[in-house]
Structures are given as structure tokens and as C-alpha cells.
Amino acid sequence: MSMRVGGAAVALALLVGPAHGADLTLGPRLEYGHVSRGHEFHVSGAAVAARADGRPVVAWAAQEGHANQLYLLLPDETTPRRVNPDGLGVEALHHPPRLAIAAGGGPMYVSWSSEKPKPEGTLFASDLRLSRSLDGGRTFEAPLRVNEDRPISHSFDGLAVAVDGTVLVTWIDGHEGRPDPATWLARVVDGGTRVESIRKVGDDTCVCCRVDAAVGPADSVALAWRRVFPGDIRDMVMAVSRDGGRTFGDPTLVSADRWKINACPHRGGAVGWDGRGRIYMSWYTEGTDIRPDLRFAVSTDGRRFGPARRLHTSATSIPDNARMAVDPAGRAVVVWEESTAVRRRILLRYTLDAGRTLSPIHVLSRAIKAYAPDVAFASDGSFLVAWHEEQFPALKTVVQPVRLPGAR
Numbered sequence: 001m002s003m004r005v006g007g008a009a010v011a012l013a014l015l016v017g018p019a020h021g022a023d024l025t026l027g028p029r030l031e032y033g034h035v036s037r038g039h040e041f042h043v044s045g046a047a048v049a050a051r052a053d054g055r056p057v058v059a060w061a062a063q064e065g066h067a068n069q070l071y072l073l074l075p076d077e078t079t080p081r082r083v084n085p086d087g088l089g090v091e092a093l094h095h096p097p098r099l100a101i102a103a104g105g106g107p108m109y110v111s112w113s114s115e116k117p118k119p120e121g122t123l124f125a126s127d128l129r130l131s132r133s134l135d136g137g138r139t140f141e142a143p144l145r146v147n148e149d150r151p152i153s154h155s156f157d158g159l160a161v162a163v164d165g166t167v168l169v170t171w172i173d174g175h176e177g178r179p180d181p182a183t184w185l186a187r188v189v190d191g192g193t194r195v196e197s198i199r200k201v202g203d204d205t206c207v208c209c210r211v212d213a214a215v216g217p218a219d220s221v222a223l224a225w226r227r228v229f230p231g232d233i234r235d236m237v238m239a240v241s242r243d244g245g246r247t248f249g250d251p252t253l254v255s256a257d258r259w260k261i262n263a264c265p266h267r268g269g270a271v272g273w274d275g276r277g278r279i280y281m282s283w284y285t286e287g288t289d290i291r292p293d294l295r296f297a298v299s300t301d302g303r304r305f306g307p308a309r310r311l312h313t314s315a316t317s318i319p320d321n322a323r324m325a326v327d328p329a330g331r332a333v334v335v336w337e338e339s340t341a342v343r344r345r346i347l348l349r350y351t352l353d354a355g356r357t358l359s360p361i362h363v364l365s366r367a368i369k370a371y372a373p374d375v376a377f378a379s380d381g382s383f384l385v386a387w388h389e390e391q392f393p394a395l396k397t398v399v400q401p402v403r404l405p406g407a408r
Contacts, residue, residue, distance in 0.1 A: 027382060032396060033395075033396050044061040044097065046096060046388060050101070053379070055378075056386065057072065072137050084114070091116070092126075098110065098158065106161075109133075111128065127147060129145060129146065132144070146169050147186070155172065156209070157210075162221070163215070165189075166187055167188040168215065169188060170183060171184055172205050182203050184199065201248050209265060209268040212224045214272045219243055222240050222271045222273065223239050252302075270322060274328055275328030281297050282294060282334045306355070311334055311358070312338070316340065317340050318338070320336065327377045331404055334348070337372065346365040349362070371388055373385060383403075384399055385402055
């Protein structure tokens, strides 16, 4: 069924959630009710970012007729604004857009893949786009094409904005013609209007396992992706730049999980920095025992990671779509989707001490079906968690502020 969003007036409800346990406080829950026909909702996962005032901005793509449109919802409005121009639809809904806001309330950026004509015999073709808003998301300029003009796929992107305003966009493509594609990064300068350089960061990338990007202190940049090793081993690696993404060191193996699978699992990882230069990673794996698992590890030097910790503890459910946010003090929040044959829930764990200890698991969602979470750190010290929640026959996009123990 198609879904109508752009011209509909809908309600944004503020519901005060109770504290979930003695050590976690939930703030006012924001709910956006999608206007739709029927009960099938074709919508991408949500992306969330925090404005300078700490309030959330949410983006997603939705199918409307034969095209996918990209929308952004501001915290003080009840109707989302369309980001993509006419005739330039979103290529697919299986990888959500990415959303970032420059420090100090600077420009807002959304990265996404647009449709592109496919040559005969080509399965996928898309351009990676960067859309910029200079008025807090009320209007967006014509999107910039980040990649070179080739009729192949450019997608599964990561997005980050450095302190100096440089926009870092990373993606996967195979224009070199190798059996497995590569991970690429573009430095976009002049306020997100000009691609200064494009460089390859790593070879043998899992073709559909999304790349993640994060910026740290002193021009540091980290990229994380799933690499294909000999024997169809697909484990997570990370590469670090100390000069703002101009050059990168060799990729580092995050954890020797030795997950062997002759397929693309569509599961990447998440990376983040704290103010002391420690790097945090969370990722999905099935390891050698073929058990669905989420893991978490921290590196103090950007080269080696400590022992991987298990985030998901249930043996009767499957974890998926893990996302992570880290604050300067070394507090990290990981959210993910837990699935059984019937139920889908949004779970959360956090660390207050740079990964030395992990909190119990907290359940954030209320509906039977909740999925595709994202999380961002806000300037007021809270974390903003976004996801979709189906309460038949309606679909809601939820944003839940979370305040950790000790936060002011």
C-alpha cells in the first residue's frame, strides 16, 4: 500500500514516560502518527540528531506510489518536510538516511541514495546525495552528488561532521571491478557544498553491511565496516585518520569472531569517540557457534580493542539494527531491536565508565512491534532514541529522551 505523508496534518503527542528502573530516567516521549491507507507501511528506519538546544530532529524515507520520498520532522512542528526534490526519489528503503548537525547549531545534513538509470544487466545503480539546510531543517538546497558519475550502486553510507565543519561521507561501491567492493570516503568542504577529495579506505568490504563514521578529538576520524576475509570470514574492522580524513592507517580487526557466511548479512556496526580519544564499537555477529549476538568493545589507543562484551543476553530472541551514541565523558548508549516470531522490542544498555561495566537491559518500546532504532547524544546531557512502532493499524515514529544516572 502507498503512504501519504507530506500534505497531511497529523498529531505529535507528548507523553511523559515513567522512570524505567531506579537508574534510568525517561523524558517526555514524542510520537508522530503517520497518515496511511491500510496496515502495510513501507518506510525506512529512522535517523535522529539533536539540535543545539537538545531537541530532536528525525528523518526517514517512505514509499508514496511508485517513488520513495525523504522526510524530516522538526521538534516544534506537526507535519514533516520533504527533503528530496521532485524527480529525485530515494533509491531504497532498506538502508535509512543519515542525519547530522554541525557543532554550535550550524548546517544540518542528510545523506541518502537517489535513484539512477541502470544499464542493461546491472542490478543496482544509485548516487549518494548530501542535502544541506541552513535554516534548521525548514528548507533544503538542491542535493550535492558526493560520488563520481558512474552507473553503479553508491550506498550503505555513514555521515559525520568535523568540528571545523568538514562533512565526511563514507559509502560502499565496486567501481574498481574487484570481486568485493571497497569502502570510500569523501571530504566535503565549503559548508557541505564542494567535494574536496575522495579516497579509498579499505578493500574487500561486505557489499551490503553498512559503514559507520565518527569524529573524535584533534582531527580524528574513525570508520567501521565489515570486511570479507579469506574463507568467507566476515568480521568488523576499523580504520583511523588523525588528519581529518585526508589519510587513514591500515584497517584494524575489531574482534576475531570468525563469522563464516557465504552471503551478505546486511548487518554492519556502530563506532563512536569520547573526549579522551577512546573509541567504542558495537556490532552484530554470529561467530563460530552461529548464535545471533551483539558485541561491544573499547579501544584506548585506536589500534587494539579490549575484550568484546556480549550486549544481548537472551537465547530465545534475535538482536538486530544496533546503533550507538557516545558522549565526551565516556558514557555510551547502545540500542537495538529484539525479535521473536511475534514480538519486536527496542532494548537499551549503557556504560558510565568507558565500557568497564554495562547496565542491565532496559526495554523502551510499548507496542508489540517496534523496530529500526537510532540514538544521538544531546547537548543537555540526555540521549535521544528514535524508532518506529506499529499499533495496528497505525504506525508511529517515536523519540524517547533518556537520562543516565549522574547526568545534570
